[in-house]
Amino acid sequence: MPSILSRTTPTINTAHRSSLAPLVVPERLLLGPGPSNADPVVVAAMGHQPIGHLDPAYLTMMDEVQTLLRYAWQTSNELTYPVPGTGSAAMEATLANVVEPGDRVLVGVMGYFGHRLVDMAKRYGGDVRAIHQSWGQVFSLEALRAALIEHRPAVLALVHAETSTGARQPLEGVGALCREFDCLLIVDTVTSLGGVPIFLDEWQVDLAYSCSQKGLSCSPGVSPFTLGARAEEKLARRKTPVANWYLDANLLRKYWGSDRVYHHTAPVNLTYGLREALRLLAEEGLEARWQRHQSTAELLWAGLADLGLSCHVEEEFRLPTLTTVRVPAGVDAKAIARMLLTEHNIEIGGGLGDLAGQVWRVGLMGANSHPDRVETLLTALGQVLHSNH
């Protein structure tokens, strides 16, 4: 048989042909800001062969995922589906669809992800205004009203659960306020979905996004997105096409709707995982799920106090999913985290942005929201803090 290369001139360059050993994945307890460990049922589901995105079995799975996402978020929005990317893609999907060049966008910045919203909104041509709160604090309804009066935005974007600070932004009344000012409300629920009470429809949230690898206890790579009736109207009124093809809800609605018009090749194995993660959530029930996250977090907070450590966010606004722990004076935050990883196979996170070096970030999310994990962490943390002195 003639060689495949007889017709082509170049010779194969082997400079980058590394010879690797088969993959070895270390076993970690993931107690940082995410990813968290996936539920073992989810991991097992991802270890199946892919099937086609037009397979009848896959189409059924798509419907199941949409329905259960609506339950998880407490919304009846038709346009509720996972975006085939990470949480940042879902974040971008909200802005890309409803921000047209020149639209005024107001962002509540109380941490790292508020800044990211500002950056993204500018790229879509938004006339972006920001209000700021110090990292670990949240906005009052009065402050939001004053900002809406001052800026009269077309879109307000808020972070429900700031992953960089551990603060929970109360949302009661914000949706009604936005309607009063004829403004759409976008909410980041990346670190709240599946772990913290959310009532999207009751709260009159117009668009929201999340991720798979935190409260849902799936692996990262597919990210919940939802868009309600008022946002659909704005999308329909657009004078310019959505600048982002991959995230255009006009195309994705035809793919997720009964037409099933081809858009992208679905990340099949992640859909397996997400379907199982959502099935387990529905089995447990939202109230039990939220209660479990709250109780487990309270165990952590009590244990941290016993170790002489304090939390950065006051309890009323403290997320049960993600706790920022103040680094005591004289302690090397990075060294402690490194020792937890190398000596105990436990991952926790460091501070970001304004809180760099000042806090550790401890996540207790999804399957990891469990008293056993709290005990494991507190024991290890006590040891490394002691040996570091």
Next chain:
Amino acid sequence: MPSILSRTTPTINTAHRSSLAPLVVPERLLLGPGPSNADPVVVAAMGHQPIGHLDPAYLTMMDEVQTLLRYAWQTSNELTYPVPGTGSAAMEATLANVVEPGDRVLVGVMGYFGHRLVDMAKRYGGDVRAIHQSWGQVFSLEALRAALIEHRPAVLALVHAETSTGARQPLEGVGALCREFDCLLIVDTVTSLGGVPIFLDEWQVDLAYSCSQKGLSCSPGVSPFTLGARAEEKLARRKTPVANWYLDANLLRKYWGSDRVYHHTAPVNLTYGLREALRLLAEEGLEARWQRHQSTAELLWAGLADLGLSCHVEEEFRLPTLTTVRVPAGVDAKAIARMLLTEHNIEIGGGLGDLAGQVWRVGLMGANSHPDRVETLLTALGQVLHSNH
């Protein structure tokens, strides 16, 4: 313990709380345009718990993936990494980074994915021109030269392997031509990477993209992207920011480079799979890999002829990875595909766009490029064609 809901007014809506049975995934032989079956080693790798994207073990994996992608594509481009999305996201990444509003973009349209490039390039403000070739044909170097003379574009986008037609666009000489006209060359290698000879650097290709679920035999959801020196210069000269935050190579280079500046939470389990898929590719070697795809495809073509079926694309330009088979007069293309799936668990694809109803699309890619699979398909196809008469 007080209920978590005592502080919140709404009651939980259980309308969408479906009760599902645990996931059951049917076993399919995926011989359509993709996804193909993943290599069993890849599937096993994906069934591990996630680790953090800052874990030393994960950072090593990132380097390994980059190096092996360079080998697979035969490029030394520093900016070579998988985009955290499907092949369409990687396609959009090429255009988003180098097309500025007003830039003239020329697209060679010889199938469905050429049209997609046109749509995307317009969304980034490109002054888009298209040249057309009938579906199943390819462009000659002379035709490309004439189009460059006529349109003087800043960017030329071509599809190396048209998944909708099964045609292979020869690329020898196209890169040199683009340099003569001071134009960047973008190439779609979605259905060629890992199965068809590609020499990106020798061919002077400036940007390319691909997917994971075809020639690489991984699962879909992460997609190779590469950008060379001339494209980097154009990116550096931009007057406007890249409109797409998620795919901005300026941000992604800091994440994939030694700085590891946080960008997105990596799709860890897909990286496990891609790392293993690329390791297996390097182990086999490109020449053996390409030869295997060619030989297996020739077996298919001979077998189809024995069944009285003919191929849509002439042999010189026929892809070994994807074959378009003419549907004989009087045969119901959809019914045959449905019977293959329901009676034999074999998936093949139907025709898209101009070829809807006229062809079937048969993929023999990655682990599925094997004589056993050809025999299985030909036997089943013979049976369903016979029973359908």
